[in-house]
Amino acid sequence: DAGVIQSPRHEVTEMGQEVTLRCKPISGHNSLFWYRQTMMRGLELLIYFNNNVPIDDSGMPEDRFSAKMPNASFSTLKIQPSEPRDSAVYFCASSPGQPQFFGPGTRLTVL
């Protein structure tokens, strides 16, 4: 079975540019989560969806961040405009309830 798929795996961009991260959850999982990991703050929940509906976006740091889940097999996390402090590894995870299954992450570097 394919696990959670994320793209791109690495992204290097310049400050001010728009960045879009993509996630394909495991088929049949009805919950999808976006996390961000940094050395300083560890792994933090940004937003999660149940049945494609955003449930809790309290972890989204600013209005520059937005997430969508147009259907059960695809989600995006967009940062516009990006800033150097957004540099981190972004993980997508999916779940049928518990536990959660993580993708390989996208390493974002904003110069």
Next chain:
Amino acid sequence: SQKIEQNSEALNIQEGKTATLTCNYTNYSPAYLQWYRQDPGRGPVFLLLIRENEKEKRKERLKVTFDTTLKQSLFHITASQPADSATYLCALINSGGGADGLTFGKGTHLIIQP
């Protein structure tokens, strides 16, 4: 404020010994507590889940205990092997259940020395 604390210092254990990792939390009433393993450059991988009404859970060489009075979970790896070297994260769901987002500790880096 809510906190999940894991030993931030690396834990060095001799191969064959039991490794014990600690997760303490404050101002949570977790319905579940989970342990994940994370290797460099990879996403966390689920290991064990223990519910608030369970005191102990085992899986092969792994054992988790959960003391809601002490607000602590212990994670044990018996007969440790160098391949067990990784960062181990504990995570809580602070609700009555369901697919809520996890709150993670920062993890403990475990090194098993041959």
